[in-house]
Amino acid sequence: MNKKAIWITTGIMGVALMGTVILQFYWINWSLKLKEKQFDDTIIAALKRVSDRLENENENWEINEINRFFQEMGNSSANQKKIIEYATRIMNNKKTVVWDTSSLLTIGHSRDKEIQFLEYIDRQMRMHPASLEQRISPQKLAALIKQEFKDLLIDLEYSFGIYDNTAKSFVILNDNYVVNFGENPKVSNPNFDFTKYLIESSYQVAVFPNSNGSPGVLKVFFPSKKSFLWRSVLPILLLSLLFTVIILACFSYVIYVVFRQKKLSEIKNDFVNNMTHEFKTPIATISLASDSILSPMVIHEPDKIRRFTDIIKQENRRMLSQVEKVLQMALLDKHDFQLNFKQINIHEIIEQAVKNINLQVQQREGHILQELKATHFILKADQTHMTNIIYNLLDNANKYSESHPEIIIATRNVPRGIEITVSDKGIGMKREDQKMIFEKFYRVPTGNLHNVKGFGLGLSYVKAMVQAHDGSIEVSSEIGKGSTFIINLPI
Numbered sequence: 001m002n003k004k005a006i007w008i009t010t011g012i013m014g015v016a017l018m019g020t021v022i023l024q025f026y027w028i029n030w031s032l033k034l035k036e037k038q039f040d041d042t043i044i045a046a047l048k049r050v051s052d053r054l055e056n057e058n059e060n061w062e063i064n065e066i067n068r069f070f071q072e073m074g075n076s077s078a079n080q081k082k083i084i085e086y087a088t089r090i091m092n093n094k095k096t097v098v099w100d101t102s103s104l105l106t107i108g109h110s111r112d113k114e115i116q117f118l119e120y121i122d123r124q125m126r127m128h129p130a131s132l133e134q135r136i137s138p139q140k141l142a143a144l145i146k147q148e149f150k151d152l153l154i155d156l157e158y159s160f161g162i163y164d165n166t167a168k169s170f171v172i173l174n175d176n177y178v179v180n181f182g183e184n185p186k187v188s189n190p191n192f193d194f195t196k197y198l199i200e201s202s203y204q205v206a207v208f209p210n211s212n213g214s215p216g217v218l219k220v221f222f223p224s225k226k227s228f229l230w231r232s233v234l235p236i237l238l239l240s241l242l243f244t245v246i247i248l249a250c251f252s253y254v255i256y257v258v259f260r261q262k263k264l265s266e267i268k269n270d271f272v273n274n275m276t277h278e279f280k281t282p283i284a285t286i287s288l289a290s291d292s293i294l295s296p297m298v299i300h301e302p303d304k305i306r307r308f309t310d311i312i313k314q315e316n317r318r319m320l321s322q323v324e325k326v327l328q329m330a331l332l333d334k335h336d337f338q339l340n341f342k343q344i345n346i347h348e349i350i351e352q353a354v355k356n357i358n359l360q361v362q363q364r365e366g367h368i369l370q371e372l373k374a375t376h377f378i379l380k381a382d383q384t385h386m387t388n389i390i391y392n393l394l395d396n397a398n399k400y401s402e403s404h405p406e407i408i409i410a411t412r413n414v415p416r417g418i419e420i421t422v423s424d425k426g427i428g429m430k431r432e433d434q435k436m437i438f439e440k441f442y443r444v445p446t447g448n449l450h451n452v453k454g455f456g457l458g459l460s461y462v463k464a465m466v467q468a469h470d471g472s473i474e475v476s477s478e479i480g481k482g483s484t485f486i487i488n489l490p491i
Contacts, residue, residue, distance in 0.1 A: 006262065008275050010255055018250060024240045028233060035232050039225075040202070045149040047205040054136060106339055132164055132216045133171045133210070140188070142175035145220070156222050159198055162207065163217045170199075171216070197221050197491050250308050274486055279322070282315035289315075309390060326457070339382040339468060346418065346489075347377045353390040361398050366405030368394070374411035374418050379491045385465045390420075392458040397424035400483070417471075417491050423484040429477040437475065438463040 145160055163173035170178050201221040208215055220229070230237075289308040299306045354368050361368055390409075397407045401424055408423045429437065436442045440460045466473045470490055477483035 003262070006258055013251060017247065020247075021244055024244065028237055028240065031230055031233050031236065035229050039229065042154075043203050043222075046152060047203060047220060048224065050141070050144045050148055051205050051207050051209070051218055054141070055210060057140075066216075079338045083304075119197075132162055132207070133177060136162060136172060137317060138175045138177060139170050141172065141218075155177075156228055157224055158220055159220050160218065160382035161198055163199065163204075163219055164218055176297045197223070198305055237326065249477065267439070275322070275326075279319060282319050285315045286312050339385065341382060342378050343378055344383050344386065345377060345383050346379055346381075346411065346420070347372050347374070349383065349386050350390055350411070350420075353387055354395055354409065356391060357394045357408075361407065362397075362403050364398070364401075364403065364405055366398070366401065367405070368405075368409065369468065371408060371410035374413045376413050376491055377411065377418065379489055381469050381489070382465075386469075389462050389465050389487070390422075392462050393422040393487075396458060396485075397422055397426065397483075414488065417488055420487040420489070421484055423482065425482040427481055428481050429475075429478040430479060433477055434477055438473075 042471045071349075092318075094490045141160070141162070145158075149156075149158070154294070159174060161170045161174070163169070164171045172178065198219055198221040201219045203220040203222075204217045209217050222318045240334060292298050292309050293305055296306070350370065350372065354370060394407060394409065399404050401407075408421075412419050437459050440457060463473055466487055466489070472488050474486045475483060476486070
C-alpha cells in the first residue's frame with residue numbers, strides 16, 4: 001500500500017469516526033430530551049392526582065358533616081332553630097364572609113326539608129366558595145405530594161406552593177401558610193427559602209377545578225432537575241465516551257503501526273539493496289580472481305597466483321565480516337550474548353580504535369583530534385564490544401563527512417561515571433532522522449547513490465551494547481554542521 005492510499009484510508013476512517021461521535025452526541029441529546037419529557041408527564045400526572053384527592057376529601061368532609069348533623073337532630077320542628085345555627089356555623093367556617101341564613105326560615109316542616117336544606121347549602125357554597133387556605137391544609141398537601149413522589153421513586157429536592165388566582169400571590173409555600181403579602185412574602189417558617197423560580201415553574205395544575213372557576217394553582221419546582229436528568233443518562237454518556245476514546249486510541253495506534261511498518265519496509269528494502277551492493281563487488285572480484293588463476297597465462301606463475309589468492313582471501317574476509325554483523329544483530333535481538341566484564345583502560349581502547357581507522361581518514365585528507373581529559377578512565381566493561389562501540393562511532397563520523405573529515409573524540413569525568421563524545425563536521429541529520437538512527441537497518445538518506453557503505457546496523461549495535469553496560473547514548477545534530485554522539489558509562 002502506497003502512502004496516498006494510506007492517507008485516503010485514514011481520511012475515510014477519520015470521517016467515519018467523527019460521524020460516529022456526532023451521532024452519539026445527537027443520540028445522547030435526544031435521550032436527555034426524552035427523559036425530560038417523561039419526567040414532565042410523570043410530575044404533571046402526579047400533581048393531578050394530588051389535586052383530585054384534595055377535591056374529593058373536601059367534598060366528602062362537607063357531606064359527612066351534614067349527614068352526621070341530620071342523624072343527630074332528626075326531623076323535629078322544634079329543632080329548626082338548631083338547624084339554622086348549625087348551618088350558619090358550617091357555612092361560616094368555610095369562608096371569611098358570613099353567609100345569609102335568613103332563607104332557612106322559609107324551610108317548612110315537610111319531609112323534604114332535608115333536601116331543601118342540602119340544596120340551599122350547595123347553592124350558597126357555589127355562590128360563595130371557601131378560601132384556599134381554609135380548604136387546604138399545608139401539612140396534608142405536603143404529605144400527599146411526598147407520597148406521590150415516593151411511589152414514583154423520585155428522590156429530588158423540591159419546593160411547592162398554592163397560588164391564589166384572585167390574590168395573585170402564594171397562600172401556601174411548602175408546608176407553611178404565607179402570613180403576609182408583598183414584594184417579599186413571608187411564611188410561618190422563617191427558615192423557608194422562598195424561590196422566585198416557583199412562580200415560573202411549568203409543573204402546575206389547577207386545584208378544585210370543579211368549583212366556580214379555578215381558584216388556585218398547585219405549583220412545584222425542582223432546583224436540581226437538570227443534574228437529575230444528566231445523572232440518568234450519565235452511565236450511557238460515560239460508556240459512550242469510553243468506547244469512543246478506545247476506538248480513537250486503537251485507530252491512532254493502527255495508523256501509527258501502518259506508517260511505522262511502511263517505514264520499516266522501506267528500511268528493510270534499503271538493507272537488501274545495500275547488502276546486494278556490498279556483496280556484489282567482492283563476489284565479482286572473487287569470480288574474476290578465480291578465473292584469472294585458471295587462466296593458462298597465470299597458472300604457471302606462482303607470484304600471480306599468490307596475488308590473486310590474497311585478493312580472494314581479503315574479499316572473502318570482507319563478506320564474512322558483513323555476515324557476522326547481521327548474525328550479531330540477530331543475537332542481540334534474542335539477548336543471546338554474554339559480556340566478558342573486566343577492568344579496562346578506556347583511553348587505551350580509544351587510542352587503538354583511532355589508530356585502526358586513522359588510515360581511512362588520512363586518505364580523505366582528514367584528521368582525528370583526541371581530547372582525553374578524564375582523570376578516572378578505568379572502568380569495568382567488555383573490551384571487544386567497547387572497542388567496537390568506539391570504532392563504529394568513528395567510522396560513522398568518517399563516512400558522513402563529505403570531504404576532509406574533522407573528528408574530535410573526547411572524554412571527561414561526570415558524577416559517577418565517564419562521558420565519551422564523538423563529534424564531526426559532516427552533513428548532519430534532520431530531527432526526524434535523529435529519532436530513527438538507532439533503529440536496525442536505518443541509514444540517514446544520502447540519495448540513491450551508495451556512496452556510504454553499510455547495512456545500517458552499526459548504531460543499533462552501539463546502543464544495544466551501551467545499554468548492556470548500564471550506560472546511555474544521545475545524539476545532537478544540525479544539518480550542514482555535523483553531529484555529536486554522547487556516551488555516558490558508569491565507573
